[in-house]
Amino acid sequence: MVPVIALVGRPNVGKSTLFNRLTKSxxxxxxxxxxxxxxxxxxxxxxxxxxxxxIDTGGISGQEEGIDExxxxxxxxxxxxxxxxxxxxxxxxxxxxxxRMIAEYxxxxxxxxxxxxxxxxxxxxxxxxxxxxxxxxxxxLPIAAAHNRGIxxxxxxVLGELxxxxxxxxxxxxxxxxxxxxxxxxxxxKIAVVGRPNVGKSTLVNRFLGExxxxxxxxxxxxxxxxxxxxERHGQEYTLIDTAGVRRRKNISEAxxxxxxxxxxxxxxxxxxxxxxxxxxxxxxxxxxxxxxxxLNSGRxxxxxxxKWDGMExxxxxxxxxxxxxxxxxxxxxEMHFISALHGTGVGNLYESVDQAYNSSMAKxxxxxxxxxxxxxxxSHQPPVVRNRRPKLRYAHQGGSNPPIIVVHGNxxxxxxxxxxxxxxxxxxxxxxxxxxxxxxxxxxGENPYAGKEKEVRHSSKRRAEAVERTDNKRKIKIExxxxxxxxxxxxxx
Numbered sequence: 001m002v003p004v005i006a007l008v009g010r011p012n013v014g015k016s017t018l019f020n021r022l023t024k025s026x027x028x029x030x031x032x033x034x035x036x037x038x039x040x041x042x043x044x045x046x047x048x049x050x051x052x053x054x055i056d057t058g059g060i061s062g063q064e065e066g067i068d069e070x071x072x073x074x075x076x077x078x079x080x081x082x083x084x085x086x087x088x089x090x091x092x093x094x095x096x097x098x099x100r101m102i103a104e105y106x107x108x109x110x111x112x113x114x115x116x117x118x119x120x121x122x123x124x125x126x127x128x129x130x131x132x133x134x135x136x137x138x139x140x141l142p143i144a145a146a147h148n149r150g151i152x153x154x155x156x157x158v159l160g161e162l163x164x165x166x167x168x169x170x171x172x173x174x175x176x177x178x179x180x181x182x183x184x185x186x187x188x189x190k191i192a193v194v195g196r197p198n199v200g201k202s203t204l205v206n207r208f209l210g211e212x213x214x215x216x217x218x219x220x221x222x223x224x225x226x227x228x229x230x231x232e233r234h235g236q237e238y239t240l241i242d243t244a245g246v247r248r249r250k251n252i253s254e255a256x257x258x259x260x261x262x263x264x265x266x267x268x269x270x271x272x273x274x275x276x277x278x279x280x281x282x283x284x285x286x287x288x289x290x291x292x293x294x295x296l297n298s299g300r301x302x303x304x305x306x307x308k309w310d311g312m313e314x315x316x317x318x319x320x321x322x323x324x325x326x327x328x329x330x331x332x333x334x335e336m337h338f339i340s341a342l343h344g345t346g347v348g349n350l351y352e353s354v355d356q357a358y359n360s361s362m363a364k365x366x367x368x369x370x371x372x373x374x375x376x377x378x379x380s381h382q383p384p385v386v387r388n389r390r391p392k393l394r395y396a397h398q399g400g401s402n403p404p405i406i407v408v409h410g411n412x413x414x415x416x417x418x419x420x421x422x423x424x425x426x427x428x429x430x431x432x433x434x435x436x437x438x439x440x441x442x443x444x445x446g447e448n449p450y451a452g453k454e455k456e457v458r459h460s461s462k463r464r465a466e467a468v469e470r471t472d473n474k475r476k477i478k479i480e481x482x483x484x485x486x487x488x489x490x491x492x493x494x
Contacts, residue, residue: 003159004053006082008075008106010098011059013090014118017145019043019056022155040074041227047155055082060102079106084158085113087137091120091128095135103135114158115140121147188230188237189358192271194264194295196287197244199279200307204341205229205242233351241267268294272361272402273301273354273436280306280320280338284327292331299403301357301437302334303350310340333435357436361402365432370396370406377427386415405440413443 005022007015023043041056057075079085087106089099106113115137117129121144132140141157143150193201209231227242243264268274274295278288295302306320317338324336335353339346374396383391393410406428425441428434 002051002053003084004055004082005084005086005158006055006057006078007086007088008057008060008079008102009088010090010093010096010102013059013088013093014145015059015088016056018086018088018116018118018143018151019054021145021148021151022052022054040078045155047152047159050159052155052159060098076105079109079111083112085111086116086158087113088116088118089132089135089140091117091123091142095131099135103137107136113137114154116154117142118145120144121149188232188239189273189354190228190239190241190271191273191275191354192241192243192267192300193275193277194243194268194291195277196279196285196291199277200341201277202242204275204277204305204307204339204347205240207341207344207347208240236355241271243267265294268300269298271300273303273357275303275305275350275354277341278304278306280308280312280317283320284323289327296438299438299440301361301403302331303353303357303436304328304331304334304336305341305350306336306338307341309338310343310345333429333437333439335436353436360434361404361437363401363404363432363434365398367395367397370398370428373428373431374408374424377424381420381423383416383420386412386417391416399442403438403440404434405442407442407444409444409446411445413445415445416443 007018009015019041022045024045025043043054043056045052045054055078057078060075085106087102089095103115115132115135117125117132117140120128120142125142129140129142141150141154143154145151193205195201205227209229229240229242231238231240244261276288276292276295278284292302306324309317312320328334328336335357337346337349337353339350341347374393378393383393389412391410391412393408393413395410396406396408399405399407406425408424421441421443425439428441429439
């Protein structure tokens with residue numbers, strides 16, 4: 001199987017930087033902030049033809065409380081899942097009690113662990129590495145992840161140390177039959193769980209999966225990166241994307257949070273269906289509408305989940321429903337569910353709406369079917385007159401999926417009023433039973449082929465016109481001669 005490498009260590013020792021170097025990507029957030037990484041993040045790397053999988057983890061300090069305790073649990077789970085562990089230490093900071101605790105845990109776990117001494121740039125290895133032999137993890141392997149020094153040698157050395165039964169070991173790892181780690185096998189329906197901070201997105205993700213896969217804590221901004229988690233349910237494959245909460249721009253101060261928001265917006269564009277999670281106890285706020293606007297502009301299918309519905313009074317529930325009806329009156333296509341992610345109430349019903357929205361967004365229709373719908377719509381309600389002419393819509397065809405795009409052709413099609421365009425979109429949605437996804441209409445009209453061109457005259461017509469002109473000239477000459485003769489023979493009467 002493909003070797004799995006877990007990166008563990010204290011906070012801010014460079015685990016995410018090394019993760020990006022090994023995967024040759026920028027998937028992991030990197031900043032000079034301790035504890036920036038909180039959830040397990042998986043990536044794929046390759047040295048030569050040999051693939052490997054890397055797990056980025058949160059820092060372990062040995063004195064975890066609150067959210068740090070949940071982060072450490074994610075790190076210990078990554079150690080259990082890994083074949084190889086890179087225990088990273090900071091050369092500049094030296095050995096700490098946290099390093100000793102991690103080293104003791106790794107020795108007891110029996111994992112194949114390597115001590116990686118990071119931030120070696122500008123230092124003499126012979127002088128600064130000696131103290132790390134105290135950890136009992138063997139010889140430290142020096143690298144400078146930020147400057148990409150020593151990383152290739154590190155991974156080649158570690159993979160070269162793997163046991164080999166025969167000479168075809170690495171070839172088998174790189175072959176087509178080599179299994180892909182489930183955390184990297186992103187396929188099926190991609191579902192992005194989005195919303196404001198602390199509305200219960202990670203709790204909902206864990207409820208979907210039936211395990212504590214992502215860190216959940218009663219603190220806004222717990223999730224900082226977009227975590228892709230593939231799984232299967234009733235034979236259908238899904239990929240859940242847990243995203244960071246998006247706050248109002250004026251409340252964003254840290255650079256790391258700005259990159260988290262970018263990751264969230266990228267996840268929305270990458271997914272098939274968005275589950276917008278709202279907090280029933282705080283009601284709908286302006287940031288919910290901004291988030292909804294981005295989802296709709298991206299054209300993604302949408303399911304709305306109103307979370308924390310349990311335990312509310314009947315009057316409070318009625319007020320929330322009234323507010324939703326008033327502010328979401330334009331979302332006639334999106335299904336809404338009142339759920340409790342913490343207790344699981346109503347969560348299972350989300351799957352039916354997700355599947356329906358996905359099927360609608362990826363559906364394919366034949367041109368003749370769309371053209372018949374267009375003809376019936378125009379026969380029932382003709383287009384209004386534009387510039388003293390009535391537009392004639394000729395045919396329609398599908399222009400794309402996710403979101404579904406319907407292209408209508410005809411003369412003056414681009415000049416149709418907006419209300420008539422909405423009428424056509426609603427007609428297509430009703431007849432085709434499109435639910436859970438926005439629909440986009442494109443109108444195209446043919447250009448006049450003679451616009452800006454001089455009228456061409458056929459050769460025969462041109463010869464006929466020249467002959468008539470010659471005849472007229474001869475007639476004019478004869479008339480002029482007759483007039484001259486008359487003037488010569490004319491005499492005044494006496």
